[in-house]
Amino acid sequence: MKALIKLARGLIYGLAGLGLLLWLGVVLSRSVTLPDGLAMRAxxxxxxxxxxLVDTTFINEAGERQSDQxxxxxxxALLEQARELIxxxxxxxxxxxxxxxxxxxxxTTELTEQLIAARAANPQLQVILITDPINTVYGGQPAPHLDRLREAGVDVVITNLTALRDSNPSYSGLWRWTARWFGNSxxxxxxxNALGEGKITLRSYLRLLNFKANHRKTVVADNxxxxxQAIVTSANPHSDSSAxxxxALQFAGPATHDLLRxxxxxxxxxxxxxxxxxRWLTPQDATPAPAATQPQIEVLTEQAIKREVLSRLAATAAGDSVDLAMFYLADRDIIQALIAAQQRGAAVRVLLDPNRDAFGREKQGVPARPVAAELVAGGVDVRWCDTHGEQCHFKVLIVRQPDRVHAVLGSANFTRxxxxxxxxxxxxxxxxxxxxxxxxSLTGWFNGLWNPPTEREFSVPYAVYADERNHLRWAYRFMEATGWSSF
Incomplete structure (x- = not known):
């Protein structure tokens, strides 16, 4: 009996100690402040x-997969014009x-060769490439194409993710105390390597579990x-993502300088x-604010994106329409805002990737399918992209009102x-x-996905991929709330 009491006491102390470590980890994670210049609204x-600009993969009348890019x-074409800065x-x-x-x-090879050729043709051209450490498996593998770019004079910068706030606080605080200091090789x-070929270190996996990224996709070059000129997009120069x-949106003018800042x-x-x-960070000439009736653009980063999306959805009323095409939709505030817009009388259409295809691996449909079930229960019209190995990687919201059209597009999935x-x-x-x-163009593009012509099978009704099982709903809610997920 004494042995059982001793064992129980040891388990209680052990669990209490683990709970204390987790709590301290969360506290440490939350002490990380957002670096200056982020969450920017220009x-x-x-x-x-x-x-x-649109890349679309679809099934033609012969049942063959086709891709227009x-x-x-x-x-x-932008990079070929550049003489001073990329x-x-x-x-x-x-x-x-x-x-x-x-x-x-x-x-991947096309872009590598293009940048090397640009530097060779214009040795005075400054080329800066900012990228995410996932491309070296968090320091656990060499990246030969990045080494080639460095040799060609490209300034390759791997983003310092430890400067960012922790989305997975129950893990990342402890990681900062322990595994972080061992570096990588x-x-x-x-x-x-779960991402590709070769072997990697345990330290790579320990870094991966922080679940954070520089997820941006931007290009700026002089003409x-x-x-x-600039392009903001949802597309990655990743060969396995090529379908x-x-x-994307290409544009010129003062907003390009905001993007560089x-x-x-x-x-x-x-x-x-x-x-x-x-000299590239501000326009050379004073630029007055555009008139309210003129076409306008704002560069948004991080949480400024969410504020804009929620503001636009909150302003909708009967007679307006909302169209959303999204790879990952999981943010609770935005889901509720979409349902609220529908209930106020706006016509809300949501086109989702079914979250089943991941580079030759099949996924369980989280978060898309439980979120779609919630939207449909709230009266929102949902369709699925009919994927065949590729992903429906769009990230765009379009709000149409009687006299204005507003759109938000770029790299951001609508997740926490x-x-x-x-x-x-x-x-x-x-x-x-x-x-x-x-x-x-935006309206015509979305309508063509929602009601595709007979020669292009692109989307299918909600019932095709509907999955309303409770365990998926609770899995999604847990992952979104805690940060223990890849979305």
Missing amino acids: PPRLLEDPQL QIFDAIF VLDLFLFNHFAGPEPETTRDI EQGGWLP GQGQL HSNI SEQAVLDFSSNTVRIPK RNLDNYNLETDVAVHLPADAALAQ
Whole structure:
């Protein structure tokens, strides 16, 4: 009996000690302050030279998968013009492939060769590439394409994720105390690489479990005549992602300088030496605020994206329409705002990826399917992208009112991690007269996905992938609330 009491006492003390460690870890995680310059909302600027760019993968009448692509062709055209400055901030930039590698396009190699060629043709050209440590498996593997870029004179900056707030506080606080100080080794390790080929260290997996990222996808380059052009997108230069459906906006004008300032903020805490020349960070000429009736653009990062989305949804009324195409939708505030807009009389349509395809691996449908069930129960019309190995990787909200169209698009999924100042994200918000060419393009694009022509099978009704099982709903709610998830 005494032995049992002693064992029980030991278990109680052990659990109490573990609870104390977890509590201290959470406290330490929450003590991390957001670096300066993040959660940026730039002033409204006149939208100049906008162009909607879309990659779409679909099934044709013969039952074959086809892919129409515009985004990286436009990016490469931008890079070819540059003579003074190129700044890229790109999340997935690697050759990692799943068990069924995608063969649509080797975008990783294409972009690598393009940047090397740009430097060779213009040795005075400054090229800055900011990327995420996932591309070196958090320091656990070499990245030969990044080494080639460094050799060509490209300033390659790996984002310092430890400067960011922790989305997974019950783990990350303890990691900061312990495993963080052991660093990592590019010589590899003894564990299989879940992201691709080769072996990696345990330290790589311990870093991965922080579940944080520089998830931005931006390109800024001069046009050879002293002006800047930019692209903000949802697309990654990742070969195994080359068939994904994505969206982008290309634009010029003062907002390009705002975009560069948002990137300088990342350089400030990720590099001691690489900086964007100050003359590029502000427009050369004073730029008055655009008139309310003119096309406008705002650069948004991190939580500023969520504030804009919630503001636009809250302002909807009967007669307005809301269209959302999203890869991951999980943020509780936005889900409730979509349902509230529908109940106020706005026509809300949500097009979701079914969250089943992940680079040759099949997923369980979280968070999309339990979230879709909740939306449908609230009266929202939901359809699914009919994926066939690829992902429906769009991240765009369109709000149409009688005289104006508002859209928010870019890198951010609508999840807690993407919108609550954990990941690094970049979107743009555009505000347009209802008859503007870009407004018409956005409306036509979404309508074509929602009601695809017979020669292009793209979306299917809610019932096709509906899954209303309780365990999925509770799994999603737990993962979204705690940060123990990849979304």
